[in-house]
Structure formats: structure tokens, C-alpha cells
């Protein structure tokens with residue numbers, strides 16, 4: 253944590269930035285290619301014997317004017333990033349650079365706003381209204397969209413012996429979100445089934461500077477990590493998405509206007525929240541869930557089958573929030589996946605004043621205006637907090653284990669706290685936890701067990717189902 257003083261030994265923040273320009277490029281090449289993120293942070297933490305140190309973060313030149321950050325890699329220093337009385341979250345959603353607002357209709361959308369900005373309060377109020385007014389649609393719309401997904405996977409396995417989860421999940425996820433949030437089924441509109449592919453292109457324009465796409469480095473680095481992709485190339489596609497949202501979200505836009513938000517600005521925000529925050533989240537996190545559940549073996553699958561089916565049975569055969577709440581192993585499995593592989597691993601914030609930050613061992617002085625950066629997987633796998641931190645322990649958060657939920661940080665805040673108008677915690681936190689639980693519930697109501705092959709993709713795991721054994725009880 254942090255304050256103005258500390259009882260721990262003071263230490264100068266170790267590390268550094270190297271020569272201007274060259275240092276930033278060297279760190280960028282290490283981060284993406286020579287080492288990869290995990291080794292990049294681990295090797296520096298070892299070298300400096302500290303979980304807090306200075307480094308550059310990508311992209312650096314010529315996209316970010318200042319790549320210098322203070323890296324936080326433990327569960328004690330990390331939460332300073334959530335304390336908006338001490339840090340500013342203005343324009344830091346993607347890190348040391350901000351994508352052109354031409355990609356979001358000319359607006360700085362909610363994710364880039366600091367809570368001190370009046371528009372942050374208005375837009376978050378608007379989203380809370382939307383989420384509340386549509387909450388009763390989550391369970392039924394999830395069931396119907398993911399039933400269609402499972403049917404298509406079964407067909408794929410019957411015909412070809414295997415079925416990829418990625419594209420099917422993108423389609424199901426987008427349809428689920430639009431049906432649940434707006435009552436619109438995209439395939440029945442002029443957008444058809446093009447939503448996910450357009451969104452992925454649009455996402456690429458925003459996050460290419462901070463991703464390795466798997467192309468050779470001599471091609472990738474001097475291009476997408478050095479210059480932003482020109483927004484005009486995606487303008488037509490974006491307009492198609494925007495028109496779809498404008499037509500689908502009328503009832504919500506009326507409410508936005510009554511809250512003082514212009515209709516167009518509200519619509520660009522709904523597009524962003526649905527396509528970047530929510531679709532992006534489902535795209536990354538659902539394969540992660542399947543991967544970890546599969547990797548834990550058949551015994552876990554059998555225990556989940558037993559727990560989920562008996563809770564639903566004793567609830568009159570219905571999946572409800574109350575029935576889901578009783579599934580303590582399943583709930584722990586989701587928290588454990590969020591802990592071991594947080595879907596959004598990078599968080600940034602700027603010191604608002606001079607600060608003292610504490611790791612487990614030391615206290616460090618930070619100057620006003622310095623950029624703080626946390627690599628979340630190190631905070632949520634901090635060996636001082638979690639036993640066997642690198643192991644997926646399905647029942648880690650059952651019973652007494654619930655006390656550890658304060659250290660689960662995927663939502664840009666502790667799992668024991670919730671989003672408010674005054675903080676930057678994920679507005680969709682409860683929805684995310686619910687739809688993630690529903691994925692596992694639907695899987696084990698329908699199947700006794702499943703098998704997958706795991707590969708890598710630019711955004712998370714690539715999962716292919718090779719077997720889906722239909723429920724026998």
C-alpha cells in the first residue's frame with residue numbers, strides 16, 4: 253500500500269531507462285521478442301532484487317512520447333493503481349499511449365476518463381442503469397446463444413473429429429451481448445454475422461502497438477509498434493458497427509440523453525463497452541476458462557458435474573442466480589482462472605502527488621507525474637499471498653479460501669469490492685463473473701466431460717474441442 257511515510261527500509265527505485273530512444277527500443281524488443289513479458293519482468297525483478305523497479309514499456313517511439321514507468325510486481329504495491337485519490341487514470345487505459353479518438357467517433361470514451369471528470373460519472377451511471385435494467389436477460393440469453401454454440405461444436409466433432417472454440421465463441425459471445433443488453437439478434441439485422449470480424453480489425457487498430465502478433469519481428473516492430481495504423485482504413489467498417497448500435501440501442505440512448513449525454517456520444521460509448529470491454533473480455537477469458545478446467549483433469553470435471561447438476565436439480569431444474577450461488581467449487585474455479593491468468597494483465601496510473609509505495613520488503617519514493625504500471629499476473633501469483641501460486645487449484649477459494657478473494661484483482665480492484673462512480677473498477681464486474689459461471693454451468697449440464705487441444709493466439713489461448721461426452725445423468 254502507500255502513504256506519505258513508511259516503517260519499511262527506504263530504497264531508491266532500482267532499474268532505469270537506458271539511453272533516450274535506444275533504451276526504449278531495446279526494452280520493447282526484449283518485451284515482445286527476446287524474452288516475452290513473463291521473462292522480461294522476472295529477469296529484471298531478479299537482477300534488481302526488487303518487485304518494484306524502473307523500466308520502459310512498449311510501445312515507446314514514435315507512438316508514445318514517454319515510455320518510462322515504475323513497474324509493480326507484488327500484491328502489496330499493486331493496489332496503489334486502484335486508489336484514485338492518489339493516482340490519475342486519465343487516458344491510460346491502453347498504457348503509455350492513447351489510440352486516436354478517430355477510432356471512437358471523435359470521443360474519449362469512458363475507459364479513458366478519470367473519475368474526476370464529470371462525464372465519467374454520467375457515463376458510468378448510464379451503464380449501471382443499462383446493466384440493471386437488462387439483468388433478467390442474462391441467464392436466458394446466455395442459455396440460448398451458447399446452446400447454439402454447443403450444437404455447432406458437436407456437429408464439427410461429428411464431421412471432422414474436432415471443433416475450434418475461438419470463432420464459434422466470438423460469434424456466440426457477440427450475439428449473447430447484443431441480445432442480452434439491447435434485445436437485438438445481430439444475424440437478423442444487416443450486420444449479419446460480420447460483427448466479430450469487424451470488431452477484431454477495429455481492436456487491432458487500437459492495441460497493435462502493445463501486442464506481438466506472431467509476425468517476424470523485423471516486419472512487425474518497425475511497423476505496428478512504431479507507427480499507429482491509420483484510422484481511415486477502418487472508418488467504413490466502424491460506421492457499419494455504429495449504425496447497427498444506433499438502430500439497436502434506442503431505448504438506452506433515450507435514457508442517456510435524459511442523463512445529459514448527447515445521443516451520438518452515448519452510442520459510441522455503448523459500442524466501445526460492448527465490443528472492446530465485453531466482447532474483448534469474452535474472447536480472451538472464455539478460452540482461458542476452458543483451458544484451465546480441461547488441464548485440471550477428469551476428476552475436476554466429475555466434481556463439477558456433481559455439484560452443478562445437484563444444485564440445479566434441487567432448484568426445480570432451473571438455472572437461477574440462487575442456484576449458481578450454491579455451487580462453491582464452480583465459483584472458485586472461475587476465481588482461480590481470473591487469478592492465475594487475469595484477462596487484462598496490464599494496468600497503468602499516474603501519481604497525482606509525491607507518494608511512498610511499499611513492496612513487501614521496501615518503501616520507495618515516487619514523484620508526482622510518474623507513471624505506475626502493474627503486471628497483474630505477478631501480483632495475483634505473489635508467493636507471499638498464495639500457496640503454490642503457479643498451480644491451478646480449483647477449490648482455492650472455497651470456505652476459508654474466500655478470505656483470499658481480496659487478492660483477486662482482474663476487475664481493476666479487489667474481488668471483495670465493487671465498481672462505483674468514484675472508482676475505475678470494471679463496470680461489468682458482476683456480469684462478467686455471472687456469465688463466466690454460466691459457461692461452466694451450461695458445459696456440465698450438457699456434458700459429462702470434454703477434451704481439448706490447446707494452442708496460442710495473439711489474444712489468449714486457442715482451444716479446439718476433440719471430444720464432448722453428452723450427459724448421461
Ligand code: HEM
Pocket residue numbers: 341344345362363364365372376379525529530532533534537595596598599600662663664675676677678679680681683684
Ligand atoms: C472478461 C470480461 C472483462 C474484463 C476482463 C474486464 C476488465 C476490465 C478492467 C481491467 C478494467 C479497468 C481498466 C483500467 O482502467 O486499467 C475495466 C474497466 C471497465 N469495464 Fe470491464 N472487463 C470485462 C467486461 C466488461 C463488461 C461486460 C462491461 C460492461 C458491460 C465492462 C465495462 C467496463 C467499463 C465501462 C470500464 C471502465 C470503468 C470506469 O471508467 O470507471 N467490462 N474492465
